[in-house]
Amino acid sequence: xxxxxxxxxxxxxxxxxxxxxxxxxxxxxxxxxxxxxxxxxxxxxxxxxxxxxxxxxxxxxxxxxxxxxxxxxxxxxxxxxxxxxxxxxxxxxxxxxxxxxxxxxxxxxxxxxxxxxxxxxxxxxxxxxxxxxxxxxxxxxxxxxxxxxxxxxxxxxxxxxxxxxxxxxxxxxxxxxxxxxxxxxxxxxxx
Amino acid sequence: xxxxxxxxxxxxxxxxxxxxxxxxxxxxxxxxxxxxxxxxxxxxxxxxxxxxxxxxxxxxxxxxxxxxxxxxxxxxxxxxxxxxxxxxxxxxxxxxxxxxxxxxxxxxxxxxxxxxxxxxxxxxxxxxxxxxxxxxxxxxxxxxxxxxxxxxxxxxxxxxxxxxxxxxxxxxxxxxxxxxxxxxxxxxxxxxxxxxxxxxxxxxxxxxxxxxxxxxxxxxxxxxxxxxxxxxxxxxxxxxxxxxxxxx
Numbered sequence: 001x002x003x004x005x006x007x008x009x010x011x012x013x014x015x016x017x018x019x020x021x022x023x024x025x026x027x028x029x030x031x032x033x034x035x036x037x038x039x040x041x042x043x044x045x046x047x048x049x050x051x052x053x054x055x056x057x058x059x060x061x062x063x064x065x066x067x068x069x070x071x072x073x074x075x076x077x078x079x080x081x082x083x084x085x086x087x088x089x090x091x092x093x094x095x096x097x098x099x100x101x102x103x104x105x106x107x108x109x110x111x112x113x114x115x116x117x118x119x120x121x122x123x124x125x126x127x128x129x130x131x132x133x134x135x136x137x138x139x140x141x142x143x144x145x146x147x148x149x150x151x152x153x154x155x156x157x158x159x160x161x162x163x164x165x166x167x168x169x170x171x172x173x174x175x176x177x178x179x180x181x182x183x184x185x186x187x188x189x190x191x
Numbered sequence: 192x193x194x195x196x197x198x199x200x201x202x203x204x205x206x207x208x209x210x211x212x213x214x215x216x217x218x219x220x221x222x223x224x225x226x227x228x229x230x231x232x233x234x235x236x237x238x239x240x241x242x243x244x245x246x247x248x249x250x251x252x253x254x255x256x257x258x259x260x261x262x263x264x265x266x267x268x269x270x271x272x273x274x275x276x277x278x279x280x281x282x283x284x285x286x287x288x289x290x291x292x293x294x295x296x297x298x299x300x301x302x303x304x305x306x307x308x309x310x311x312x313x314x315x316x317x318x319x320x321x322x323x324x325x326x327x328x329x330x331x332x333x334x335x336x337x338x339x340x341x342x343x344x345x346x347x348x349x350x351x352x353x354x355x356x357x358x359x360x361x362x363x364x365x366x367x368x369x370x371x372x373x374x375x376x377x378x379x380x381x382x383x384x385x386x387x388x389x390x391x392x393x394x395x396x397x398x399x400x401x402x403x404x405x406x407x408x409x410x411x412x413x414x415x416x417x418x419x420x421x422x423x424x425x426x427x428x429x430x431x432x433x434x435x436x437x438x439x
Contacts, residue, residue: 023406027404102317102318103317103318105318105337105354107336107337107356109336109337117359117360118360119358119359119360120358120359120360121335121336121357121358122336122356122357123336123337123356123357126356128317128318130317145356145357164336164337166337166339168318168319168405169405170407171405171406171407172404172405172406173403173404174339174402174403174404174405176337176338178337
């Protein structure tokens with residue numbers, strides 16, 4: 001009854017139960033936060049807009065990493081069209097942070113429709129916001145990831161830019177939502 | 192072939208197994224009942240304080256009442272009778288069945304083969320660190336960009352946790368989408384090099400589920416036990432000894 005084993009067992013069981021309860025309550029407290037984020041995205045310039053020839057040179061220019069040329073593993077269709085654009089992204093995501101937030105993952109995706117695919121979502125840029133102080137930001141950047149289509153449907157295409165945010169907590173449920181900004185258009189001709 | 196979430200009739204099937212096993216277990220315990228056990232139960236009924244604590248704590252306390260160190264354990268092992276061993280074994284089997292049924296129920300509710308996974312690589316840092324437990328959920332909703340998915344690559348048994356960066360919905364019915372993921376938040380490369388030879392896209396049947404919740408540090412137990420299998424045997428042995436030699 002008063003042995004070391006009994007006491008250790010009781011402490012451990014009780015401790016784990018209480019910890020689990022605290023994690024659950026921390027997660028539930030996140031539901032009381034009503035976020036009001038805002039954002040604006042401006043496309044400053046379409047740097048280039050090309051139909052991919054069936055070769056490796058174009059793709060290597062565009063790569064961000066230099067370890068392995070990605071074309072070896074993901075051959076792009078010979079008719080694929082690719083875009084590079086510069087964007088101005090401003091956002092205020094401070095209201096998303098609670099005491100239970102570890103980080104907020106934010107990314108910008110282009111959404112459009114083609115005859116072959118009802119929905120295409122291509123992520124263009126992403127960032128990790130580790131703390132509330134960094135949540136109000138302005139960034140001017142070219143797209144981090146390829147904006148490429150599975151065909152040559154991008155000429156004159158209307159697309160939406162959506163800002164998605166993914167709140168990753170210290171414990172518990174993750175929340176994700178987005179803000180859709182419609183009304184962007186790609187040029188009619190390649191350049 | 193599209194994998195469908197585990198369907199409703201299985202709930203009833205598992206519930207039936209559970210009820211049968213519990214009834215059988217209780218019946219066997221009644222048949223094999225030894226007098227000492229009755230007195231143990233009466234003793235604890237005289238202490239109403241115990242009922243305020245959880246049932247598990249109460250059962251543990253009864254078991255630990257006479258657990259001492261090695262000498263006492265060896266003594267009790269020596270004094271085992273067949274009936275006692277059988278009763279312990281039945282008790283153990285009932286606990287295992289309950290645990291199994293709980294796990295199966297969880298599988299049915301979340302629609303995945305593995306409702307909880309442990310992060311073993313650091314590719315999703317700083318969001319998910321090595322040793323975090325992730326809760327998965329899968330339903331008919333299509334996967335969209337930004338979802339954190341856990342998927343299996345053919346030929347590899349360890350599933351991978353990454354975030355989706357590209358979605359192509361090739362079909363006007365839902366579920367015919369193809370997507371590619373990013374090699375974790377810490378990298379900027381897409382993870383096509385992880386897929387099987389010639390595979391460019393992830394299809395719905397490759398996805399185990401979407402990560403919806405997180406518990407930090409809990410997965411270290413699993414990681415340590417997987418990397419040092421000897422600990423598994425020690426743990427199972429200790430639990431077995433505990434159950435066989437306790438007085439409940």
